[in-house]
Amino acid sequence: MIGALVIVFREVLEAALVIGVVAAAVEGLPGRGRLVAAGIVFGIAGAALVASAIGAISRFAGGTGQELFGAVVLCAAGLMLAWHNIWMAEHGREMAARLKSLGADVVAGRASVAMLLVVTALAVMREGSEIAMFLYGIAVSGVRTIPLLTGSVLGLAAGAAVGLVLFAGLSRVPLQRLFQVSGAIILFIASGMLARGIAFLVQAGYLPPLVPQVWDSSALLSGGSLVGRSLSALVGYTPAPSLMQVLAWLFSFAAIGTLMLARSERFAARRAEVAN
Amino acid sequence: MTRSKYLFPLLGAVLALAGISAAAAAPPQDVPLMIRNQAFQPRTLTIPAGRTVKIVVTNRDVAPAEFESNDFNREVVIPGQSAVPVYVGPLKPGKYGFFNDFHPENTGTLLVAPERR
Numbered sequence: 483m484i485g486a487l488v489i490v491f492r493e494v495l496e497a498a499l500v501i502g503v504v505a506a507a508v509e510g511l512p513g514r515g516r517l518v519a520a521g522i523v524f525g526i527a528g529a530a531l532v533a534s535a536i537g538a539i540s541r542f543a544g545g546t547g548q549e550l551f552g553a554v555v556l557c558a559a560g561l562m563l564a565w566h567n568i569w570m571a572e573h574g575r576e577m578a579a580r581l582k583s584l585g586a587d588v589v590a591g592r593a594s595v596a597m598l599l600v601v602t603a604l605a606v607m608r609e610g611s612e613i614a615m616f617l618y619g620i621a622v623s624g625v626r627t628i629p630l631l632t633g634s635v636l637g638l639a640a641g642a643a644v645g646l647v648l649f650a651g652l653s654r655v656p657l658q659r660l661f662q663v664s665g666a667i668i669l670f671i672a673s674g675m676l677a678r679g680i681a682f683l684v685q686a687g688y689l690p691p692l693v694p695q696v697w698d699s700s701a702l703l704s705g706g707s708l709v710g711r712s713l714s715a716l717v718g719y720t721p722a723p724s725l726m727q728v729l730a731w732l733f734s735f736a737a738i739g740t741l742m743l744a745r746s747e748r749f750a751a752r753r754a755e756v757a758n
Numbered sequence: 759m760t761r762s763k764y765l766f767p768l769l770g771a772v773l774a775l776a777g778i779s780a781a782a783a784a785p786p787q788d789v790p791l792m793i794r795n796q797a798f799q800p801r802t803l804t805i806p807a808g809r810t811v812k813i814v815v816t817n818r819d820v821a822p823a824e825f826e827s828n829d830f831n832r833e834v835v836i837p838g839q840s841a842v843p844v845y846v847g848p849l850k851p852g853k854y855g856f857f858n859d860f861h862p863e864n865t866g867t868l869l870v871a872p873e874r875r
Contacts, residue, residue, distance in 0.1 A: 485861070485862075485863070488862075489859070489860065489862070536822065536835055536837045537837045537840060540834075540835065540836075540837055540840065540842050544843075545842055545843040548834055548835060548842075549834075552833075612824065612835070612859070612860075615822040615824075615835060615860070616822075616860045618821065618822065619796075619819075619821030619822055619823075619838075619860055620821075622820045622821050622838070623796075623819075623820075623821050681831060685831065685832060685833075685845070686845070687810075687845050694830075694847070694848060694849060694850075695849075695850070698829075700828055700829060704828060705828035706826075706828050706857075706862070710828075720831060721828050721829075722828070722829060722830070722831060723831070724831070
C-alpha cells in the first residue's frame with residue numbers, strides 16, 4: 483500500500499504544484515474553479531488515451547515516440563506559461579488596480595482562461611498517464627488490489643492537498659504583489675518545462691547533448707526524492723543535466739524574463755503618458 | 759559499352775565509400791535488457807564508455823513498466839509484452855543506477871567500463 487501511495491503521490495505532486503501556482507496566478511478570473519475542474523477532466527481523458535495508446539506511441543518514429551510526445555507536451559505547456567507571463571507583465575498591475583476597486587468580477591482576459599485550462603490539462607495528462615499505466619499494471623498482475631488501490635487514492639489525496647496548500651498560501655499574498663510573485667514562480671516553471679522538453683529531444687538523439695553531464699548533484703539531491711521531484715516541477719531540476727538542457731534553461735529564462743521586463747516598461751511608459 | 763566501362767569503377771567507389779562510412783560510424787551496439795515480474799534481468803549491464811549504446815528493453819510482463827534513471831537521465835515506459843530501444847550515452851566510466859519507476863524497489867546497475875585502446 484505504501485508503495486502505491488508513494489508512486490501516485492509523486493506523480494500527482496508534480497501536476498498539483500503546477501496547477502496550484504497557475505490557479506493562484508489568475509486571481510480574479512471568473513469561474514477559476516470550474517476552469518481548473520474542466521482542465522483536470524480533459525487531462526484525465528487525455529491520460530487514459532495516452533496510457534491506452536502507449537504501445538503505438540512507443541513505436542512511433544523508430545521507437546522515439548515517447549520522447550517526442552514528452553517534448554511536445556512540455557514545450558507546449560512551457561510556451562503557454564511564457565506567453566501568459568509576458569501578457570501579464572503588461573496587464574497584471576492594471577488588473578491588480580482594477581481588481582481592488584471593482585471586486586472579483588473583472589474580466590481577466592482570454593489569455594488567462596486558455597493558459598489555466600491548457601496547462602492544467604497538460605499537467606494532468608502527463609502525470610496521469612503514468613498513474614493510469616501503473617494502475618493498469620496492478621489490475622492485470624492479479625495481486626491483492628484493494629491495499630494498492632487504497633494507497634493510490636491516499637496518494638492522490640495527499641498530492642492534491644499539497645497543491646491546495648500552495649494555492650492557499652499564494653492566495654494570501656496581497657494582490658499588488660501576487661502577480662509579481664506568481665510571475666516569478668511561473669518564469670521558473672516555464673524555463674524548467676522548456677529545458678526538460680529539450681532534454682527529451684536529447685534523450686531521443688534529435689539534439690546533441692554537447693556535454694552529457696555538466697554536473698552531478700544526485701548525491702546531494704536525488705531526482706527521485708520528493709524534494710527533487712518538486713524542484714523538477716517548479717524549476718526544472720535535473721541531478722545530472724546535459725549542457726544542451728542547461729543552455730535551453732538559461733535561454734528560456736533570459737528570453738521570457740527580457741520580454742516580461744520590456745512589456746512591464748511599456749506599461750509604465752503608457753502610464754506616465756496618461757498621467758501627463 | 760561506354761556505360762559498362764564506368765560502371766565497375768563507379769560501383770567500386772560507391773562500395774568503398776559505403777565501407778568507409780560504415781566503419782567510421784559503427785552502429786550503436788545492441789544490449790538486451792529483460793523485464794520479468796517487473797524486475798530487471800540481468801541486474802547489471804556493462805557498456806563501453808564514450809559512445810552511444812542502444813539498450814533494447816524487453817518487457818515480458820503483461821503490465822507496463824518504466825525504465826528510469828536519474829543518473830543518466832532516461833525515462834521510458836516499456837508497454838507490456840513489447841520491446842523499446844533506449845539510447846544511452848556517451849557516458850564517462852563509472853556506475854549508474856536505473857530502476858523501474860512503477861516498482862521502484864526493482865533496480866539495476868549500468869556499469870560503464872573504460873574503453874580499451
